[in-house]
Amino acid sequence: MSLLKLPNEILFLIANFSEYSWNISALSQTNRYLHSLLNGYAYQHNVRYLGSSLLKWAVEHDSEIVVARMLDAGAPARMPDPKNDYDPIEIAALNGQTAIIRLVVERNLVSADHSYHLMLLAAVHGHETVVKLLRMLAMSNSPTQPYSDFAMVRHGRKLNVTKIFTETWGRFLLPSDISFMWSEELRLEARRGRLESVRELLRLGANPNKAGPYDHEPTALTVAANAGHMEIVRYLLEFGVDTADALERSRENPIYLAISKGHMEIARLLFQHSGLGTSTPDTDDKRAFTLCLAAGCGLESHVRQLLSYGPLDEQYLFKFPFVTPGFRGPLEAAARNGHTEIAAQLLNERRVNPRREYPLLHAAQKGHEHIVKLLLDHGADHDDDYCLDRASLYEAVEHEDVFRLLVNRGVDLTDTMYDEDGEPVTIMSLVIRRGKIALVELLLNNGVEMEEPDDNDLLRWAIEGGPAMLRYLLTRGLLTFPSTPSERQAAVMSAIRDSLTGSLDVLLDQGFNMPEAYHNLLDHFFEPCSIETLDILLKHGMDLNKKDRDGYTALLHTVQEPVLHHVKYFLERGADPIIAGTDGKTSLLHAVDKLGAADFRLMLQSTNTHSVPRNKLHQEISRCLAAAVERQDWDKVRMLERFRVKIDMLAN
Numbered sequence: 272m273s274l275l276k277l278p279n280e281i282l283f284l285i286a287n288f289s290e291y292s293w294n295i296s297a298l299s300q301t302n303r304y305l306h307s308l309l310n311g312y313a314y315q316h317n318v319r320y321l322g323s324s325l326l327k328w329a330v331e332h333d334s335e336i337v338v339a340r341m342l343d344a345g346a347p348a349r350m351p352d353p354k355n356d357y358d359p360i361e362i363a364a365l366n367g368q369t370a371i372i373r374l375v376v377e378r379n380l381v382s383a384d385h386s387y388h389l390m391l392l393a394a395v396h397g398h399e400t401v402v403k404l405l406r407m408l409a410m411s412n413s414p415t416q417p418y419s420d421f422a423m424v425r426h427g428r429k430l431n432v433t434k435i436f437t438e439t440w441g442r443f444l445l446p447s448d449i450s451f452m453w454s455e456e457l458r459l460e461a462r463r464g465r466l467e468s469v470r471e472l473l474r475l476g477a478n479p480n481k482a483g484p485y486d487h488e489p490t491a492l493t494v495a496a497n498a499g500h501m502e503i504v505r506y507l508l509e510f511g512v513d514t515a516d517a518l519e520r521s522r523e524n525p526i527y528l529a530i531s532k533g534h535m536e537i538a539r540l541l542f543q544h545s546g547l548g549t550s551t552p553d554t555d556d557k558r559a560f561t562l563c564l565a566a567g568c569g570l571e572s573h574v575r576q577l578l579s580y581g582p583l584d585e586q587y588l589f590k591f592p593f594v595t596p597g598f599r600g601p602l603e604a605a606a607r608n609g610h611t612e613i614a615a616q617l618l619n620e621r622r623v624n625p626r627r628e629y630p631l632l633h634a635a636q637k638g639h640e641h642i643v644k645l646l647l648d649h650g651a652d653h654d655d656d657y658c659l660d661r662a663s664l665y666e667a668v669e670h671e672d673v674f675r676l677l678v679n680r681g682v683d684l685t686d687t688m689y690d691e692d693g694e695p696v697t698i699m700s701l702v703i704r705r706g707k708i709a710l711v712e713l714l715l716n717n718g719v720e721m722e723e724p725d726d727n728d729l730l731r732w733a734i735e736g737g738p739a740m741l742r743y744l745l746t747r748g749l750l751t752f753p754s755t756p757s758e759r760q761a762a763v764m765s766a767i768r769d770s771l772t773g774s775l776d777v778l779l780d781q782g783f784n785m786p787e788a789y790h791n792l793l794d795h796f797f798e799p800c801s802i803e804t805l806d807i808l809l810k811h812g813m814d815l816n817k818k819d820r821d822g823y824t825a826l827l828h829t830v831q832e833p834v835l836h837h838v839k840y841f842l843e844r845g846a847d848p849i850i851a852g853t854d855g856k857t858s859l860l861h862a863v864d865k866l867g868a869a870d871f872r873l874m875l876q877s878t879n880t881h882s883v884p885r886n887k888l889h890q891e892i893s894r895c896l897a898a899a900v901e902r903q904d905w906d907k908v909r910m911l912e913r914f915r916v917k918i919d920m921l922a923n
Contacts (some may be wrong), residue, residue, distance in 0.1 A: 314344035323350060324905055328634065330359040335370045348380035357392075358660060364389040364405075367398030376408060385520045387412040391420060397429035402436075410439060417443035421452060430468050432458065434475070453477035454491075461491040461507075464500040473510060480513040485853040489523045490516060496525035499534040508544050515546035520560055530567040532607065539569045548573055552580075559583050566601035566617070569610040570811050573600070578616070606630035606646065609639045618649045635663040635677065638670035647680050662688065666696060668705050675713060684719050697722065703729075708738040722747050727758055730731060734766050737775035752781065759783045772803040802840055815846045822853035830858045842877040849883050857891060868906040875914050888918060903914040 319326040323346040326777070329337035339357075340491075341346065350358045360381070363371040372389070375381050381389065387409040393401035411591055414420045417440065424436045433456060440497040441449055457477040468490070468760035473479065479491050492512050495503040504525075506513070517526050526545070529538035542564060544550055558577055565573040605613040607630070614630065643663075644856040664682045667673040677682065687695045699719055702710040715721070723730065733741045744750035753759055763783050766775035778837040779785070800808070815825050826846040842848070848859040862874045880888060892915050899907040 273629075287587070306390070314340050314346075318339070318344050318346050321905075322903070323347065324903055326350070327359045327742060328905060330363050330366075330368065330371060333366075333368055333371070339373050339374055342374070342380070343377065348375050348378075349385070359394055361389065364392040364401055365396055367393060367401055369398075369400045369404060372401050372404055376404060376843060379420065381405075381408065383409060383412045387414070391423055394424040394429075394432045399429055399431050399435075402432050405434060406439060414440055414443055414913065418448060421448075422519070425452065425456065428473065430460065439809075450476065450478060453478075457491045458489070458494050460496040461500065462498050464495075464498060464503060466500075466506060468504050469503055470504065479507055479510065489525075490766055492516070493523050493525040493528060493907070495534060496534065496537050496733050497528040499529075499532060499537065500538055501534075501540075504537050504540065508540070514541065514545040517541050517547070526568070530564070530604070533608075535569060535608070539570065542568050542573075552577070555583055557622070559654070561599045563604055566610065566613050567604035567608055569608065569613060569772060571610075571612050571616065573593045574613050574616060603630045603633060606639065606642050607633035607637060609634075609642065610639065611639070611641045612647065613640050615645055618645065623811075629662075631663045632666060635673050636666035638667075638673055640672050640676060641672050643667075643676055665696075668701055668707060668710065671707070671709060674710055678713060678717055684714060684717060698730075700732050703732040703740060703744075704735045706740045708740060711740075711743070718848075727753055727762065731765060734762060734771055734774040734778070735769070736774075737771070737776045741774055744900050752783075756784070760786050767800060767808075769802055770801045770804055772801070772807050775804065776807050776810075779807070785811065785813060796830055800837075802836070805837075805840065809844065813843055815844060816850060817853075818850075824850050824852075826858045827852050827861065830861045830865055833867070835870055838866065838870055839873060842873055846877070847882055848874050848878050851886070859891060860898060863895050863907055864902065868910075871907055874909055875910055878914075880918055885918065889915070893917070 287684065304376065306466070314325065318325060318477055325342060326338060326341040327350075328344045329335075329341060348360055357365065360372070360375055361807065372393075376386075385406045390402050390405045390409050393405070420440075421433075422435060424433055433452075436890070437449060437452075444452075453472055453475055456476050457469060457472045457479060460472060483731060489497070490512070492507050492514070493505065493516055495507065514525075516523050526538050526541045526547075529535070529541065540702070547561050547564065548570070552561055562577045562583070565577065602614060602617045605617065614634075631643060633644045634646060664674065664684075665688055666679050667677055687697055689695055697712055699722060702714065729744075729750060735745050741750070753762070759778075760783070763775065763778055765773075766778060766787050805813075818824055824846065826838070826841045826848060827850070829841060846858075848862070849857050851857045859874055859878065862871050866874065883891075892911055896908060896911045896915075899905075899911060
């Protein structure tokens with residue numbers, strides 16, 4: 272008998288017999304008559320028996336139509352959650368879903384108190400349209416904690432939202448609080464480089480000279496100079512901002528910060544605008560201060576003029592409170608920033624005592640070959656306090672020309688430095704670890720012998736140096752691989768742990784074995800392997816579905832973490848979600864709790880229905896369904912039901 276010939280009462284009994292509202296929805300889509308009869312009933316069924324769960328689903332999927340039908344079916348706009356999570360309308364405000372918020376407002380389902388709460392949630396996430404929509408409704412509400420509410424609004428980092436709150440509820444704050452708030456906004460926008468927002472904030476009355484709640488906090492000018500935003504620095508100067516910080520010996524000096532970050536154009540602009548370039552220093556203290564900044568900026572004429580006044584006492588020259596290395600004095604500032612002419616001028620005129628400065632160290636670190644040569648020509652290699660030649664050599668490893676220059680000038684190649692942990696580091700070990708084959712050749716040609724360290728340190732350095740270094744040392748006969756399995760496996764583990772994929776590939780090509788129980792690489796003893804490392808392991812025969820010594824497969828480990836990009840990676844390469852761990856739980860079952868809907872769908876699609884008997888697969892799907900129902904995760908319930916139908920269809 273056709274369904275259309277059944278009485279409506281029977282059709283409603285059939286619908287009521289259905290366990291889930293989407294089953295009723297599927298029945299209603301059979302034809303137009305059933306749709307008109309049962310579609311609304313499906314939403315009512317969800318409200319009565321499933322706690323209006325479809326309303327939450329509709330908000331998560333931004334479906335205004337389903338939200339409207341659920342409200343028509345009697346779903347409450349506010350649903351207290353036993354876990355103290357946000358209710359669906361609050362989630363819509365958090366996500367900036369304007370259409371859904373407009374729907375509940377037009378239906379008068381939001382009170383004034385609740386509308387203010389929704390506004391705060393939207394403001395924290397910077398959703399301007401939602402804030403505007405709720406503003407009129409919430410205007411009658413007075414904030415109980417105005418200052419903390421405004422702090423939450425500012426957290427949203429949306430200037431227009433902050434303006435709405437200030438215009439509407441600013442009367443609940445003191446004028447000084449508002450002024451301070453705009454000044455804080457100004458600093459934030461200056462750091463982000465938003466020129467239009469800076470202009471607007473200054474128009475609103477933000478004080479560009481107010482540093483913040485504490486005296487040591489930087490001004491907007493200092494923040495912009497440190498971040499390298501030239502347009503904002505220029506605009507603030509044109510606006511008339513106070514440049515007093517540029518005249519002080521402090522860590523907040525904007526000229527110093529711009530120099531230390533390499534923003535030379537900004538540093539020069541501030542130097543000129545602050546009057547340092549035109550005024551004559553009236554004390555040795557000010558002259559030393561100005562000389563150091565001018566040398567850092569690369570202003571040759573100013574350096575020459577300041578030197579013409581005579582030598583400077585060290586007590587003025589080296590009392591900068593700067594914490595960044597490379598700014599102890601003018602020679603170091605010039606060397607670090609590559610100002611060759613100024614460095615030559617300072618050295619030739621000998622008006623500055625270079626003691627307590629380390630220009631060679633910083634010039635070598637930055638790779639300024641001409642300055643390094645200049646310093647060496649002035650005797651830098653004969654004065655330990657002046658040059659720190661050992662450290663300079665170590666700093667020059669990344670700059671081959673500078674390194675060769677230091678070696679050719681006779682810098683000590685046998686001395687040992689110490690790292691942060693107090694461990695000895697030789698120059699040979701350093702160039703090997705950095706993968707500098709040409710520098711290894713240079714050192715060998717200059718009589719530096721290849722070391723014979725214990726515990727296979729040479730192999731470890733070569734692994735860190737990369738595949739080219741490994742092959743070079745092997746070809747030259749300078750490196751011998753260990754013979755014991757434990758040492759060879761330790762080398763492989765070291766390459767895996769440090770994600771040195773090129774070296775790992777070389778080791779495995781050279782006959783090193785995969786580490787035993789290698790899937791433990793994915794547990795809590797190590798950070799998860801990189802995709803590149805996993806590619807190498809798979810290339811050399813790693814079995815994704817093999818269990819480690821704890822009874823886990825790679826997929827089980829990553830689902831439990833979860834490391835989502837690894838989950839997708841393993842599934843695409845044939846990992847089986849139905850293999851159970853020692854606790855009897857499969858990756859698929861863990862995925863119900865651990866993964867989102869999209870990743871769970873991929874897990875189902877990757878399940879090989881022929882890998883296990885059909886009754887066992889049915890049993891596993893039933894376990895997953897029970898877990899999904901308990902969590903009220905209806906997306907996964909629907910997926911599992913469809914998957915079960917697919918299994919039955921394939922079996923038939």
